[in-house]
Amino acid sequence: MPKNFVAYYRVSTERQGRSGLGMDAQREAVAAYLNGGKWHIIAEHVEVESGRNADRPALDAALAEARLHRAPLIVAKVDRLTRSVAFLSKLLESGVEVRFCDLPQVEGPAGRFMLNQMVAVAELEAGLISARTRSALASKRRFYQGLTDDERAALAAQGKATGLGGKRSTVLTDEARKAGTARRAAKATDRARDLAPTIASLRAAGITSATGLAKALTERGIPTARGSDKWTTVQVQRVLSRLDA
Template sequence: MADGEFVAYYRVSTTRQGASGLGLEAQRAAVESYLNGGAWHILAEFTEVESGRKSERPELHKALHKARLHRVPLVVAKVDRLARSKGFLEHILESGVDVRFCDLPKIEGATGRFILQQMAAVAELEAGLISARTKAALEAAKQRGKKLGGNRGVKLAEAAQEAGRAAQSARAKLRGQDLAPVIAELRTAGITTLSGIAQGLTVRGIPTTRGGTVWAAVQVSRALKHLEPSGEVTTACSRESRT
């Protein structure tokens, strides 16, 4: 029995199916059956209507954005609705969204992510083989007495730290991009102060960067650093942050 909020993604293969609802109602029924009662709520639904040859899926991107913004799982009726392309699998993995497949009810969370990684990893097999051959060649050179590099441990540690900083920066930038349309909507409505934007995000139920439920002005200020300045609205926010 499921609890909480979810974003649902449906896909029909042709315009005729999309117009007639053929297949769509079955997918909705699969989602309801998967959630199986409980205190659950569909936060938003996105339906993709495409042909078999079409590679772009704008509704999937919107669904992932909505799920990531509100930090809720994305539920899909059938795994084959997403698993036909390595690119889409990688996009899902990069999004960080928890995806639930109704035809694989036990696959979710860390286990589900692992399964998606395995499905995407097949296409990366050649890169792994190249890496293995490189390591073997280096080991053979070492056995022949050839010195390989200098103090590699220190360099690796520095590289690991740099990679960690880069990953953190990328996550912050991605979160800023997710928040951008919501902040733009608030600004259009005339809400230009940090505290006003914080209240608007809180009312809309959007989690903070650390998963909290109530936004503070300082958190908005940090998020705005990852957005492009936008004239006097940004100036107004900056003035408030200095007071």
Template structure:
């Protein structure tokens, strides 16, 4: 359930997408628990210049807790808008390991209102470690390996392998980098697809009309800045919105 609040600027900085979750259909209909989450989010953001560009509410039942379409929509919208995901309570996302891996893979910055504020790379590192037990374990393995190599070096063991195949290694690195960029571009097109379809369905018949609506919604173009007809055409050629 997307509630666009275009232009809703209040007195933290930047764009935010709010994700709320209630556990039963009855709570979802009555608003029990939801109002408290909304208030917690607004209290957390109070005292700066910020904008809630969208909000999504997940209504879970006892049988569909592993299916969370609104979370997927919220993360996609964060990527499209260049926004952070904000959640009232960390426990609402970290009870399930599947949630952890989803958030880590989403490449979206997440703010939990009930955690101390952390800024910059340290904050991102702490969040990723908290959300993903697998990443924590990988870090511990890397640390043990580093200490083992240092101890071996102290004993006089010669470290390092054959360096004669650097060209092949560089080629593999370039191929991996290209693959990452291609995957990121494909995911962005996938994220934009529902928004473009919605704009077309609402009556935008020209590329310029679509670009104008994207700009009005504050959706940044692929390299930032404003949308043009040519940019819309390139994206629509690679999506299935038509």
């Protein structure tokens, strides 16, 4: 079991948020799920909302902190997050591991239901992709079979493949390279944004140099984008440049 967790709690009204009504039960559920051991909650985020508002700033903050520390997000009840498609989509896109205290094992009825749904969706997706791939290959094969020898020679002279058999190599187009670069840049920017609150806190404490920030991030146990437990000055400078951009 991981040592660190980020907890997300939800209460329905401001009165419950101020009084802690409902919070004790959720904290008890989390403690019971973790069942002792050398773990600790490194952060708690409480959402106070009515159920109608689609914005969940506390959830966004909890997911960001979970990504920052590479820690699972722990929630007392599964229905706290999965009442809407938007919630589920946000979780899937976040890349954060989520633990539901009322669903500790997939053998339970709710666990089996969720697992079956996930498997069903995965199977459907795989089937559709496979069908599209077969259709595309068949179409391409028919196209090449209909070419004359002169047309094949013309394509070969342009460096284009004239069939589906034999040794083939993949050559990335400029568009594909640009798309890959854009994806990597977006991922790096998202990571920098996750780090922004921590860096702001360190700066407020008087740690302003890149070297000092690198040491502080390392001491806090926050992993780098590639999962290293040690930050360098250059890595911090790159993060800062993205935040200042």
